[in-house]
Amino acid sequence: MSHSIDFKAEAEALRDELIAWRRDFHRYPELAFEENRTSSIIAQELTNLGLEVQTGIAKTGVVAMLEGNENGPTIMYRADMDALPIEEQTEHDFASHNIGKMHACAHDGHMAVGLAVAKIMTKHRDKIKGRIKFVFQPGEEGAGGALAMIREGIIDDDPIPDHSFGIHLWQPLEVGKVGVAKGAIMSGSSTFQITVKGKGGHAAMPHKTIDPVVISAQIITALQSIVSRNIAPVDSAVISITQVNAGHAHNVIPDTVNMAGTMRYFDPLTRPLILDRIKALVEGI
Numbered sequence: 001m002s003h004s005i006d007f008k009a010e011a012e013a014l015r016d017e018l019i020a021w022r023r024d025f026h027r028y029p030e031l032a033f034e035e036n037r038t039s040s041i042i043a044q045e046l047t048n049l050g051l052e053v054q055t056g057i058a059k060t061g062v063v064a065m066l067e068g069n070e071n072g073p074t075i076m077y078r079a080d081m082d083a084l085p086i087e088e089q090t091e092h093d094f095a096s097h098n099i100g101k102m103h104a105c106a107h108d109g110h111m112a113v114g115l116a117v118a119k120i121m122t123k124h125r126d127k128i129k130g131r132i133k134f135v136f137q138p139g140e141e142g143a144g145g146a147l148a149m150i151r152e153g154i155i156d157d158d159p160i161p162d163h164s165f166g167i168h169l170w171q172p173l174e175v176g177k178v179g180v181a182k183g184a185i186m187s188g189s190s191t192f193q194i195t196v197k198g199k200g201g202h203a204a205m206p207h208k209t210i211d212p213v214v215i216s217a218q219i220i221t222a223l224q225s226i227v228s229r230n231i232a233p234v235d236s237a238v239i240s241i242t243q244v245n246a247g248h249a250h251n252v253i254p255d256t257v258n259m260a261g262t263m264r265y266f267d268p269l270t271r272p273l274i275l276d277r278i279k280a281l282v283e284g285i
Contacts, residue, residue, distance in 0.1 A: 005124060014116050021045075022112035023094035029083030029101040029108070032143035035060040038081050038111070042136050045115050049122045051134070058148035062136040066122055072130025076154075076161035079114035080107045080140035106169035111136065113167060133161055142191055187238075187264040190271060194219065194282055200255040212257040213246055218285050220244075220259070226277045237274060238264045 011018075030038050039060045046053045046064040054063045060081070088095050088102040096102045118134050135154055139145025155161065168186060173179050196219070198212030220241050231237045241261040247254035263274050 005127075007120065010120050010123070011116060014119065018112045018116045021115055022108045025108035025111055026103045027094050027097050029096050029098050029103045030081075031085060031101060032082040032139035032141055032145060033059045035081045035138050039136065039138070042081070042111060042115065046118060046134065049118060051118065051122065057152050057154065058138055058145060060138040061145070061149050061152075061154075062134075063154055064118065064134040066118065066125060066128070066132040066134070068128030068130050068132075069126045070129040072128070073162035074131050074133055074159040076133040076135060076164040077114060077117060078135040078137055078164060078166040079110040080137045080145070081111055082107060082139055082141050082143070082145070084141055105141065107140065109169045110167065131159060133159070142189065184266045187266050188268065188271065189262060189264050190275075191260065191262050192275070192278060194259040194261075194278075196257040196259070196282075198253075198255060198257075200253050203251045203253050206253060209253045211253050212255065213253065215285060216244065216246070216257040216259060219282055222281050222285060223261075223278065226274060226281070230273060230277050231270065235267055235270060236265070237270050238262075239274065239278075 024041070025038060028037055030036065039055065039062050043053050043055050043062050043064075046062070049064075051064040051066055055061075057063055083096075083098075083101050083103045084105055085100055086102040086104050087100050088104075114134060114136060118132075121128065121132055133154075135149065137145045137149055139148065150156075170179065179185075194216075196212040196216050198210035198215060201209035223239050223241065226239055227237050239261065240263075241259055243260040244257065245259075246257040263271070265271055265274065
């Protein structure tokens, strides 16, 4: 690629269009593997650029190929599409129109950036040595969308990517800055659920119950010892209980407590360690 091209200026020229894309995606968020409107817009925009476009990969995934003018490596650029099951609480005129759904993890921006990159690079396809494989992935928010697309061949099908790139908009980073680091930047993530089954009864007679709420409180506190006492200080991990659901009356001890949470880690070997310790702690308590 020629170094004489002013990519910053070309990106700036797309500012209004990029913002319009992002706000449109934000108005109409769709959850994992339901990104039908979203993927159709992306596919149409990529088709309009004259790219070879495939749709319906892992249900709603989109892949587009930009062939350069000469032989060379294959670069894969990936953006995610799904929103979160969150009710938006903003006053923006582009706030979510879909009740209980929101782009709260920047995927609207990732898609807009992906389309902008495709538009700029297509303009200079005669200077590209190789090809660019644009991947718009469904189901990133814990739904396994990446694995689903991989199973359908986006990594193994010819041309096989030599390098893969993606970005993540990051609120703590000052606008206009790009963060790059050696090694892992974004952690691995897994979810878990815990059900504590006790014996309910009247809150005035706790001695006749097996109180799952008290048991759950001990579990929640004990889980925090996994990171501090089982993960090496030079490694890192996070365990968070994010949902606790129990009971329906203020004077009744419930039979059951349902909890759910997330764990994050950089070393793949940390995941089974955390799972084993969660199981042991919960069963022990």
